[in-house]
Amino acid sequence: MTVFRNILIRLLTTAVTLFGVAVIVFVVIRVVPGNPIAMMLPPGATDADIARLQAQYGFDKSIFQQFMIWLSGVMQGDFGTSISTRQPVAGLVLSRLPATLELSIVALTIAMLLGGALALAGTRFRETKAEAAVDITSGMALSIPDFLWGLVLILLFGVLWPVFHISGRISPALNIDFSTNFYLFESILRLRFDVIADLVGHMFMPALALAIPLAAIIAQLLKQSLKETMHLDYVTLARTKGYGENHVITREALPNAVLPTLTLVGVQFTFLIGGTVIIERLFSYEGLGNMAIDAVINRDLPLIQGIVILFAFLFTIVNLVVDMLYVLLNPKLRHA
Amino acid sequence: MRDARGDVTRPIGARLWLSGAWLALLVLAALCAPLIAPKDPLMQDLFLGRMPPFWVTGAEPGYLLGTDSLGRDVLSRILYGARLALIVALVAGSLTCFIGATLGLIAGYYRGWPDRIISRFVDIWMAFPPVLFAILLIAVMGPGLVSIIIAIVVIDWTRFARVIRAEAMSQGAMDYVASAQVAGRTRFGTMLTEILPNVLPTIVALLTLEMGIAVIIEAILSFVNLSISTDSPTWGGMIAEGRTSVHQAWWVLVFPLITLFLTVLSFSQLGEGLKDRFDPVLR
Numbered sequence: 001m002t003v004f005r006n007i008l009i010r011l012l013t014t015a016v017t018l019f020g021v022a023v024i025v026f027v028v029i030r031v032v033p034g035n036p037i038a039m040m041l042p043p044g045a046t047d048a049d050i051a052r053l054q055a056q057y058g059f060d061k062s063i064f065q066q067f068m069i070w071l072s073g074v075m076q077g078d079f080g081t082s083i084s085t086r087q088p089v090a091g092l093v094l095s096r097l098p099a100t101l102e103l104s105i106v107a108l109t110i111a112m113l114l115g116g117a118l119a120l121a122g123t124r125f126r127e128t129k130a131e132a133a134v135d136i137t138s139g140m141a142l143s144i145p146d147f148l149w150g151l152v153l154i155l156l157f158g159v160l161w162p163v164f165h166i167s168g169r170i171s172p173a174l175n176i177d178f179s180t181n182f183y184l185f186e187s188i189l190r191l192r193f194d195v196i197a198d199l200v201g202h203m204f205m206p207a208l209a210l211a212i213p214l215a216a217i218i219a220q221l222l223k224q225s226l227k228e229t230m231h232l233d234y235v236t237l238a239r240t241k242g243y244g245e246n247h248v249i250t251r252e253a254l255p256n257a258v259l260p261t262l263t264l265v266g267v268q269f270t271f272l273i274g275g276t277v278i279i280e281r282l283f284s285y286e287g288l289g290n291m292a293i294d295a296v297i298n299r300d301l302p303l304i305q306g307i308v309i310l311f312a313f314l315f316t317i318v319n320l321v322v323d324m325l326y327v328l329l330n331p332k333l334r335h336a
Numbered sequence: 337m338r339d340a341r342g343d344v345t346r347p348i349g350a351r352l353w354l355s356g357a358w359l360a361l362l363v364l365a366a367l368c369a370p371l372i373a374p375k376d377p378l379m380q381d382l383f384l385g386r387m388p389p390f391w392v393t394g395a396e397p398g399y400l401l402g403t404d405s406l407g408r409d410v411l412s413r414i415l416y417g418a419r420l421a422l423i424v425a426l427v428a429g430s431l432t433c434f435i436g437a438t439l440g441l442i443a444g445y446y447r448g449w450p451d452r453i454i455s456r457f458v459d460i461w462m463a464f465p466p467v468l469f470a471i472l473l474i475a476v477m478g479p480g481l482v483s484i485i486i487a488i489v490v491i492d493w494t495r496f497a498r499v500i501r502a503e504a505m506s507q508g509a510m511d512y513v514a515s516a517q518v519a520g521r522t523r524f525g526t527m528l529t530e531i532l533p534n535v536l537p538t539i540v541a542l543l544t545l546e547m548g549i550a551v552i553i554e555a556i557l558s559f560v561n562l563s564i565s566t567d568s569p570t571w572g573g574m575i576a577e578g579r580t581s582v583h584q585a586w587w588v589l590v591f592p593l594i595t596l597f598l599t600v601l602s603f604s605q606l607g608e609g610l611k612d613r614f615d616p617v618l619r
Contacts, residue, residue: 020460031476143604144597145552151575151593159582274465278556292468293560296475304472312463
């Protein structure tokens with residue numbers, strides 16, 4: 001029962017956090033000097049026109065009143081209307097979300113594979129030059145943020161050896177009718193390998209740029225955790241039974257070493273999702289982050305609010321899922 | 337992180353000196369930019385647009401690292417760009433450190449309601465995508481050096497608060513703290529004379545790390561054209577220009593990128609190295 005109570009408490013704090021985020025965004029963006037409404041009208045619009053449009057978007061009311069109106073709309077799934085495109089925010093944001101989710105999930109997968117491989121290699125060849133190489137590589141990869149890795153990758157695979165696309169999400173020439181906005185997942189299900197190749201060609205660099213720092217963290221944590229596990233009695237027992245080093249590491253030590261890494265990967269995954277904002281901009285990838293920067297530049301207040309809240313929601317969901325996974329995978333907590 | 341790397345012996349001397357040397361060079365370049373820069377960083381010459389660096393055929397003498405699309409000297413712009421980068425690193429880094437570490441120290445040592453309030457704010461902050469938050473703040477405050485510094489402090493104080501809170505908490509539970517209190521020291525005095533010195537190595541390491549992060553955030557903000565006025569040379573602004581013309585003039589992107597890369601790497605390596613030096617256990 002404690003598990004359920006913990007989840008309930010977590011859901012409540014999640015709600016409080018989201019409410020706090022909403023309040024802060026609301027207050028911050030309403031300090032904006034300059035009138036977003038005046039900017040969307042053609043020159044020569046009268047004051048009466050401006051006032052009418054301001055009333056339509058609710059900007060003539062006090063911040064508190066605006067917040068209550070917005071909040072009651074959100075409760076009914078209405079996030080307002082975008083000023084720059086004049087479309088409902090909820091629809092706009094949800095149409096871009098799949099692109100960002102796909103990018104983040106592909107990046108997470110790359111990070112786990114890369115980081116896991118490095119950690120295993122460092123453990124297998126511990127106390128040799130190979131381990132030192134793993135340490136130095138992960139140390140360096142960790143100190144450089146995704147934005148710089150993205151630029152380095154553009155130079156390597158976009159200019160020096162141009163094998164990947166440096167901008168966009170899909171080649172316009174393909175002209176495919178997707179029934180969802182999860183282009184990659186959908187084409188995998190439909191087994192359209194030409195489309196998959198094109199999508200991967202676009203996604204590879206932004207995903208790798210996001211993955212490198214996380215891979216380095218996973219490599220360091222998992223390797224440390226493996227090292228501690230390798231000294232435990234049951235691992236020694238497996239050795240005396242005659243199992244080889246590879247079997248001991250992957251079958252005996254790894255399952256127990258993964259757990260401590262998992263919780264930290266959860267927090268780091270939210271950092272990765274936050275990183276998509278600038279990486280999508282860098283690679284002109286049409287996701288949520290790119291839309292967010294456009295919204296800020298256009299002073300599209302309702303759209304900014306919607307996107308920030310969605311990001312905050314994603315972050316809290318990721319943390320919640322990781323906590324549940326931890327309980328699920330940890331036999332000590334399962335029966336508590 | 338210290339215990340995660342404790343049993344790995346690494347030569348810290350070389351890293352410390354190399355990164356220190358690069359940063360010293362950068363400080364020198366920033367201070368002497370008007371003396372050593374071969375050209376005026378703002379001077380445009382449309383007849384000399386996109387000239388390659390000196391070792392490539394077709395280079396224009398006097399423009400060592402080539403020119404951008406408006407014919408401005410890349411080397412001079414990098415040298416002048418170092419000024420803004422270092423000011424942001426020093427001022428924004430120190431302010432973030434001071435505010436974040438103070439709040440972390442209070443939350444971790446006093447516990448109780450100060451901790452609950454600070455931790456609740458940290459939780460809310462962690463739910464913001466940091467880059468988007470920074471861009472939003474700059475859009476609200478308007479571009480400029482002060483806005484950049486405020487934006488960095490506002491988005492990054494939690495990095496210090498979280499780590500220092502945890503450290504102060506574990507230090508606070510130690511016997512030496514209890515004995516200081518038995519000896520009649522006040523709570524506040526104990527925090528300053530007992531807890532602070534013991535979390536100082538972590539603070540110093542985080543501070544140098546934060547300086548590198550501040551440089552990156554400034555570069556990102558210039559990249560989306562929201563840093564300071566568009567005509568002052570910034571590394572991020574140069575990178576943004578280089579990104580659009582990367583197929584015609586790779587040098588406009590490569591040189592500022594290398595500079596930024598080495599600077600960020602140096603700050604973080606310096607932080608790691610200093611932490612090992614200051615650490616009473618490792619010393």
